[in-house]
Each structure stands twice: as C-alpha cells, then as structure tokens.
Amino acid sequence: MRGFFTRFAIAASGFALAVSYPVSAQDHAQAGWSLAIHGGAGTIARDSMTPEEDAAHRAALQAALDAGAKVLADGGSALDAIEAAILIMEDEPRFNAGKGAVYTWDATHELDASIMDGRTRDAGAVAGVTTVRNPILLARKVMTDSPHVMLSGKGAETFAAEQGIELVPPSYFDTEFRLKALERMKAKQLSALDVDLKFGTVGAVALDRHGNMAAGTSTGGMTGKRWGRVGDAPIIGAGTYADDRACAVSATGWGEFFIRVGVAHEICARLRMEKAVGAMSAADRIPTLVALDHHDGPEMPEVAIPEGAAQDIADAVMNDVKALGGDGGVIVVTPEGHALYSFNTAGMYRGRATSAGVNEVAIYGDE
Template sequence: MKKLIAALALALITQPALAEDAPKWSLAIHGGAGTLDPKQMTPEKRAAYEAALQAALEAGSKVLREGGSAMDAIKAAIIPMEDSPLFNAGKGAVFTWDGTNELDASIMDGRDRSAGAVAGVKTVRNPILLADKVRTDSEHVFLMGAGAEAFALEKGFPVTPPEYFATPARREALERLKAEKLLALDVDHKFGTVGAVALDQNGNVAAGTSTGGMTGKRWGRVGDAPVIGAGTYADNRACAVSATGWGEYFLRVGVAHEICARLRAVHEVKAAMASTPDAGNAVEAKEAQYIIDEVMADVAGLGGDGGVILVTPEGHALFSFNTTGMYRGRATSAGLREVGIFGGETKVTSTPDH
C-alpha cells in the first residue's frame, strides 16, 4: 500500500495536456530477460538476435502503421519469435525433464478484457494463435494439455510434429542439467519467453506472451506466461503488460495486473483532482516508469528476477528489468525505433510514421 500511495503522490504533480505529436501507435517486444554475459555475446550472435528483434518489431509496426488493431500487431510480432530457434517459445523451446517441449501462451484484448491462454501444448506451432482462438471461439479463458490440443484440432490447427520444436542446444542444456545435477537456472542463463504489447490508432491496447517454460521442468509445472494477471494483462483504462522471468515470483506478485491496477489508480486520482472536466488524466512516462520499476523491485525483494514491457494509452512504450539484460525492442509512430540486449544500451534507428 505504501508503494501505491507513493505512486499516487507522484501522479499529483501538475499534468500537462498530451502533446499533439504524442504517438498514435506504440509497440514494445521482448525475447527474454536474464543473466546475460556481454563477454560471451559474439558479434555474430548479437547480430542474429538484433536481426530477429528487428524483424518482430517491423512485423508488428507494419500492422499498426497501416491502421490495424493492437491485437493483430502483437500476434504479428510474436509469431516470428515463436518461429525462431533463438528464443524459448515455439521452435527452440526448452525441454522438460521427460525430454518433451511443452508450450504455454496467453493473450488479452484491452478493449473488453477478453483473454485466452493455453499451457502444456506439444503439437501447435504457434501457441499464441491457439491462445487467441480460445479467447474468440470458446467460452473459456484457459485450456491445458490434451484438452487444449483437442480444441486445436477441432478448430483446424494442423498437428506439428514434436521434432519441429527440438533444437540441439536445448537438448544439450537438459542433458547437462541431469548429468551435473544442476538447477534450471544454472543452464538457462536467460529466460527466453517472448512477448509483445501494443497501442493502436484507435486507442486500444493488447498484450501477449509465449514460452517453453524452464529447462527440466517437472510435474506439469506452469509459470507466469500463460496466466492472465501474472505474465499478461491488458486494459484500455490503464496499460498492456507482458512479462518474462522467474515465473514463480511473477505469479506471487501478480506482476502484470499489479502494474495495470496501479496505473489505473493514478488515472482515477488525476481525473478526480482535475480542475476542469477537460483537464485530462494522462499519465506521464516518468510516472509509468516509476510504477513498473517499483513492481519489479517487489519481485526482486522476494528473490525473483526478470523484466516487463509496457504500453500506456498515452503511447508510452517502456520496459523495466532487474537482470543484466533483456532482449527487447520498441517503436512508435513518433519515430522511435530501437532494440537492445544489455542494460544501458540500445541500437536506435528512426522510422517516421507512414
């Protein structure tokens, strides 16, 4: 509660009206956060990751530039990351203790807070699309395992053979974990979960997250990525959030919903304190950054690590992580376009809205 009061106090500073050049659309993506070592990042590997992030960023940006929905944009951005062996989602997912690849994903539309999620699926190439089908074509929010796969078949998803998802690097990580009696964190120096959040030109936000979980996971373990409110949340009144990290801690904090709830409270306080009805209740970037940093500090205080990406109705595209790095990118119609890997660094190119 003290943290919320502090955030609200910060919000009560004089709030100028949104500038006319505020972004009409915004997009942020991530490809995992964790203990990344710059010394082990070869120029070739860096180039590969940056290219993959740029491709995902461009896929989502194209949808938004052309007036498409935030929901379509996040799917467009996540699919190429699910298809890339560089990330722990779809192809390239980590192995469970039993030597299988089990995939989780979730998606949420800020317009009506409709949501869909799947966990433990093994035969769906792009789990983010199945999560969205749960959202739109079922009366449920969360399906798992064999039931989710039966639903996929019923809805026309082709069966993807399990070997499609497997990669030598992920198999070696499992073998080393077993041989050396290591923890998942000892072989997973990064959390390769992927995600995207977007604001479209109609003022709607959306969020999506997809992952293969943790190396050597057992007993049907599920982390935060497919859990609405922990790894994914979207609400037009507040923000859209996608998380990546040590899922057990993100679940305990309810990270994605916690961030949106605090931002919504700031909006409501500003509206109540406005001197005139048209004074507005816009949240500044520094206020939103304060909130996401505070929530990530809460995660760290419990012993967890990872990161989040965020977009707000005002067009702010932000991120926060308490690890040495997070594969990330963001773009807006105001011309911002950047990707980054380690803390304190970004690769920027300007792309004006067109």
C-alpha cells in the same frame, strides 16, 4: 481517524470514477501507435556472446518488431500487431517459445501462451501443449471461439484441431543446444537457472491508432520443468494483462514470483490508481466527486500519466519481485503511447517502435 476515513472514501470514489470514465488520454493517442517486444531477460552480458550471435539476436528482434509495426502503421489492430510479432519469435529457435522451446525433465516440450484484448478485456490462454506449432494462435482462438479463458494439455490440442490450428510432431520443437542444456542440468545437478542464464519467453504489447491496447506472451517454460509445471506466461494478470484504461503488459522471468506478485495486473492497477489520484487533484474536491460517483455531475478531468511516472510504477513492481527473490522483466505500453521496459536482470532482449519515429532493439542493461 475520521479524517483518514474521509480521505480513504475520496480516494475510493476517485478510483471508481477512473473505472467508470475511460481516461481521455487515449484521445490524444488515437492518431499514433506504439509497440514493444521482448525475447527474454536474464544474465545476458557482452562477453558471453560472439559478435555473430549478437547480430543474429538483434536481427531476429528487428524482424519481429518490423512485423508488428507494419500492422500498426497500416491502421491494423493491436491484437493483430502483437500476434504478428510473436509469430516471428515463435518460429525463431533462438527464443524459448515455439520452435526454440526448452526441454522438460522428460525430454519433451510443453508450451504455454496467452493473449488479452485491452478494449474488452477478453483473454485466451493455453498451457502444456505439445503439438501446436504457434501457441499464440491457439490462445487467440480460445479467446475468440470458446467460452473459456484457459485450456490445457490434450483438451487444448483437441480444440486446436477443431479450429484448424496447425499441429506438428513433437520432434518439430527439438533443438540440439536446448537438449545439451537439459543434459548439462542433469549431469551436474544444476537448477534451471544455472543452465538457462536467460529466460527466453517472448511477448509483445501494443497501442493501435484507435486507442486500443493488447498484450501477448509465449514460452516453453523452464529447462527441466516437471510435473506439468506452468509459469506466469499463460496466467492472465501474472504474465499478461491489457486494459485500455491503464496499460498493456507482457512479462518474462522466473514465473513463480511473477505469479505471486500478479505482476502484469499489478502494474495496470497502480497506473489506474495514479490516474484516479490525478483526476481527484484536478476535480472540485468532494462535491464534484460525489456527484460524479452518481453519474449526475460533469465528466472527470482529463488525466495523462507522464512517461516517468509510468516507468516508476513498472520499476516498483519489478523491485517487489526482486525483494521476494525473483528476477526478469516486463514491457509496457500506456494509453499515452509510452513504450517502456523494466527489468532487474543484467539484460533483456527487447525492442520498441512508435509512430513518432522510435525504432530500436537492445540486449544489454546499459543500452
């Protein structure tokens, strides 16, 4: 038993060290950048879309990817890159965010969004807004120009007006195919999952040339939602999280389950623990760890997480969601520049680009 507690103490010390000393894997990525985006995950099959619809979705994803990639390639910040990418998708009716937001049970629209800076862990979020054209812009204003992390409803819209954020009539978000989905849901007494076949939430994660990361997510929620329902998208730690020491994550899926698992933070926390364990293996065991914990010893060894290990962690968390009965997906970037996807659905609208030359969009699970 004593051996167990000794090992536990060492592990805890190593974890604290990972918190105290930024992992220098970032140093290796400073000259490069990485970006991943998503536009929803769910029952997305080739035989459910025409070639024209397939091409249109890919073009929309590519436009968003290109907008974010340009910011990063020009030396811009991760925050600016994810904002640029998400703005494109909020203005694209094919995605369930901004202009393409689904209808609530009462045939209105309630939009949510969040953003997080991995360098400072500052964050901003909005929930249940009805007149804000681009909720991601308002979420960023909450982060930078208010003392709060989350604002909701009328209060959020009052703040938006004070900050000069563009407001639009609620009818701006109306689309015929979303209204038909609500009508079909009511007529056949279906669940939101039966009419939504996919979760169209949008998001982006990025690593910039300075080694900083950011994450953002925006959504219209679930068709037919009632009583002011809020999903994971605006919840920091559930649908969005960024920490330069570990990763940046944006999620899409059945929000109730992502909230219960704390998906975005869980992935980052597991990556931080992986780094701590790696540092312990490279350190001079107990004497070194004790010295480091008191900040009077040598710095922690440099530890980089392989792409496969990061993928395994993301997959494990998504398997946890599935075990509870939820589905969806995540995008992840790491300090090493890995741009990853993980989803437990048939498909996910997604894309990634890096300074190493990767530039791709995909829809189906077998791509």
